[in-house]
Amino acid sequence: MSTTLFYLAIGIGLWLMGLHGLLATRQSIILVLAINIMSSGTFMVMVALATHSDPVDPVLQALVVTGLVVAVSATALALRLAASRRRRTEDDAT
């Protein structure tokens, strides 16, 4: 088993862990974390493949850089949605 294959497996593992979290919890902030873990798994598969090719694949790496920034801004929006929903339900309750 090569290093590439090892990190491919870890990437798949992370992705599945995120999927499991997505299905097992109903807490909105944890859901956002789960989606982020899934995306990290995907990135790891891509980076492992990028490293494997010779020369190192710059297209895959550039895609992941783009993906990271998009992921963080989507996370910001999702977290704000989760927080405001939480607060609004509390306001209604009181």
Added chain:
Amino acid sequence: MMALAGFLLLTALAGLWRLLRGPTRADRLLPIQFFGTTGTTVLLILAQAQQQPALRIVALLLALLAAVVPIALVQYLRRVGD
């Protein structure tokens, strides 16, 4: 050199126990600081072992963030109160 880096990661793995255990909020931030230091060291070793000087810049960035981010986190924690 890789063995040394692996050893440092093992100590990080041991430090994980404190992260899982707590008990106080500040206790859980300790391993973050610890991972920051360990991570910087591992990056420096990797830069040497894999002959990738760019990783030294990553280490510099990690060290800078390890200095900047605790300020933000502690301020947020104080704001949360209880």
Added chain:
Amino acid sequence: MTDWLALLSWVPLLAGAFFFLAGTVGLLRFPDIYSRLHAITKADTLGLGLVTLGLIMRAENWQAVAVMVLIWLLMMGSGATTCQLLARYQQDLEAPDADKEPVHARR
């Protein structure tokens, strides 16, 4: 890079690894947060310094040395500061009014 320097560099490298180990033991075994803070921020910063020293002995050019020295300085500063910040946060939690007047509130 001369051979004897590479050999000699193992001394600080291994000493650094030892201090990382010591820091981890402290993190896991010390009884309260204040002592654990010391274990993390002092022992590990020393470990980082020693490993950096070892790597400097093996560095190829002066830019690498400069970056590593800068990292080491930053880490010393951030270790000391973070230790203070976390300790003070914890202290405020435990005794919210204790530090309003006394010793360190001098202006």
Added chain:
Amino acid sequence: MPDAEWLFDGTLGILLLVLAGAALHARSLYAAVVMFIALGLMLALTWARLGAPDLALAEAAIGAGVTGALLFSTLYKAGMDRHKRATPNRIALLLPGLAFLLLLTAAWPLPEMHSPLPDQVMAHLKDSGVSHPVTAVLLNFRAWDTLLEVSVVLIALLGVRQLYPSHGEVPTPWPLMLAWGRLLAPLTVIVGGYLLWRGTDAPGGAFQAGTVLAAGGVALRLIGVLPPLGWHQWPVRLLVLAGVLVFVAVAALTAWLGQGWLHYPTGSSKVLILLIELMATASIATTLTLLVVGEKRELRP
């Protein structure tokens, strides 16, 4: 020495999986968030190990910097109490199990395949105006993607503006925070600028630089060195929009005068790329800072 590498890879793999699992099953939201920050740090190490310094830079700045502050600010708004714990139900275990088998069979032959893209990038690198392949892909060959990415960041900010604004008092900073923050501020700017500048011929670039500056901006805002930031201030608005505006302007100009949409004329591509990168850095830094600490209330709920 392959054994040492296995020690490293194996430990890193265990750390990643344990941290991911712990983040999803932690007892309190606070613990989950801290685990996730630690996971970000370890991911940065993984990218470094896999020989992708560009990604390690971006992940360190995002995972260890911006995301941490973002999650903590959410905790502050949403409260840290918990939380229905994840209940182990059958679907949640069964479906990933099935997916695992599928994915493994799909991934097994992947390392054998070879993409023609790296060779094409290397062949055209000379014409791109920059000598670092990742930057060439980001800002020349696939500049269209990057334009869309900058727009996505902008749209996220516009979305956040429509929601409940955070309206918290910043606690009075301790003198130590102020002194240390003021010391770090110029250093952050220098490192950010350096990352931007070296992006053309070495790992680094607009996103990494922007994110570092954002991390610094958030910390400075939280200790009150920066004034409150809001969309109503015109410099903020200008900085946020600068990236997209300049990018679109360059795209339109190349379409109008040159050979096509985002097809830089030979000779001036380096200047154009630097201009776009500079503006994108400013935009990303401001936008991410606003996403974390934007705090002027505008819409009545």
